[in-house]
Amino acid sequence: MAAFLPPGVVFIPNDEILIGYYLANKNNEELHIFNGSHMIKEMNLYDTDPFELSPASSYSIYNDRHWHWYCFTAKIDEDRRHCMTGFWKKKGNVRNITNADNVVLGTKTLFVFYLGKSPNDSERTNWTMYEYALANNPQARFVLCRVFDCPIEMEVDDEFGPISDVDETDCDESDNELEKFHL
Secondary structure, three states: OHHHOOOOOOOOOOHHHHHHHHHHHHOOOOOOOOOOHHHOEEOOHHHOOHHHOOOOOOOOOOOOOOOEEEEEEEOOOOOEEEOOOEEEEEEEEEEEEEOOOOOEEEEEEEEEEEEOOOHHHOEEEEEEEEEEEEOOOOOOOEEEEEEEEOOOOOOEEOOOEEOOOOOOOOOOHHHHHHHHOOO
C-alpha cells in the first residue's frame, strides 16, 4: 500500500482524523469510495494473531522499526476479543476523542494482546491495539483499529498507552519529527 503515497510521505493520521474522516466515511452507507478510502482496508482482525499480520493486509508506516496496521473491522461489544492463539483484553478507561470545538467525535479504547485461551493461564505480549468507535452511532457497522508492537522497554500506561513525549503512534522518541506530517 505504500506505493499509493508519493516518496517521502508517511501515513500518520491523528485520532481526530481517524474518527472524524476515515471511520465516519466508512460507516456512511451512501459513500462507497471516498478520498483516501484505499488507505485503510477492511478485514476481520480476529481471524489472525497480531504477529501474523502482513504489510499487505492493511497499512504499515515508517521505517523497519515501527509497524502499525490500520483496518476496519466489524463492531464487537465484548471486553475480550478472541483470536487464534490468544485474545485482546481491554485495559483502562475508554477515552473520548474530540475535535477543536470540544465536540465528541468518538471513543478510543486500549486493548493488549495475551497469549492463551483464558485470563488465568495467559501471558501478556507487547502487542497493543487502539479501537476507535463513532460516538452516538449505535448503527455503525465498523470500528477502526490501529495495531502495533510496542517495545518492552517502553513503559505502558493501561489507560493512555505508551508513555513518551510524542503521541502513542510513536514508540521511539527519535522519530518525533514524523509527527508533523499528518495527512
